[in-house]
Amino acid sequence: MAKVVVIFHSGYGHTKKQADAVAAGAAGVKGAAVDMLAVSAEGEIPAEGWDTLAAADAIIFGAPTYMGSVPWQFKKFADASSKPWFTQAWKDKIAAGFTNSASLNGDKLSTLHYLFTLAMQHSMIWIGTGMMPSNAKAAQRNDINYLASFSGAMAQSPSDGSPEEGPLPGDLETAKLFGQRVADYAVKTRG
Numbered sequence: 168m169a170k171v172v173v174i175f176h177s178g179y180g181h182t183k184k185q186a187d188a189v190a191a192g193a194a195g196v197k198g199a200a201v202d203m204l205a206v207s208a209e210g211e212i213p214a215e216g217w218d219t220l221a222a223a224d225a226i227i228f229g230a231p232t233y234m235g236s237v238p239w240q241f242k243k244f245a246d247a248s249s250k251p252w253f254t255q256a257w258k259d260k261i262a263a264g265f266t267n268s269a270s271l272n273g274d275k276l277s278t279l280h281y282l283f284t285l286a287m288q289h290s291m292i293w294i295g296t297g298m299m300p301s302n303a304k305a306a307q308r309n310d311i312n313y314l315a316s317f318s319g320a321m322a323q324s325p326s327d328g329s330p331e332e333g334p335l336p337g338d339l340e341t342a343k344l345f346g347q348r349v350a351d352y353a354v355k356t357r358g
């Protein structure tokens with residue numbers, strides 16, 4: 168089995184829905200075992216979460232975009248990951264990232280760049296969406312990869328919407344396919 172871990176923070180529940188969709192997509196891949204780890208409101212993960220990450224073949228990082236980057240809670244987790252960084256314990260694991268925010272753009276790419284840099288500090292192998300953008304005249308908001316990201320999965324949740332109302336369905340489907348892609352690759356290369 169290839170072990171895939173989705174580690175994410177969500178302040179108000181919107182990014183958790185995206186994380187659930189990523190995990191569901193990964194879990195649908197034969198040969199993949201998926202764990203989810205939430206970074207708490209205090210920026211903590213359970214102590215055994217570090218063992219789960221150490222055993223992972225692929226780690227998918229996720230966070231909402233707050234002020235153009237990850238929230239401080241995720242950064243606290245990232246700083247705590249300096250412990251495995253010292254021994255390069257995550258070297259050559261597969262890495263990927265996703266983010267959700269209120270605006271269509273909202274500087275989401277900046278958050279993905281942060282997640283990418285974190286993965287590179289750990290000498291991981293980054294995998295993008297592998298999805299073509301939906302940007303023709305006939306494009307519809309709920310098309311796959313309407314937000315047109317190659318670097319990682321993006322989702323948008325209207326600023327006044329509850330987690331039941333956002334992320335939008337097409338972005339959740341995009342997240343699902345993204346999780347599937349990462350898990351597929353993990354099974355092919357590490358399973």
Ligand SMILES: Cc1cc2nc3c(=O)[nH]c(=O)nc-3n(C[C@H](O)[C@H](O)[C@H](O)COP(=O)(O)O)c2cc1C
Pocket residue numbers: 176177178179180181182183231232233234235236267268269270271272273274324326
């Ligand atoms: C402190 C803060 C900063 C935010 N900054 C941004 C931003 O830079 N760009 C954006 O599009 N949305 C921004 N938002 C909106 C959130 O990204 C959006 O509400 C998201 O769905 C929240 O996800 P969550 O429920 O998982 O926390 C911000 C929200 C908060 C609370």
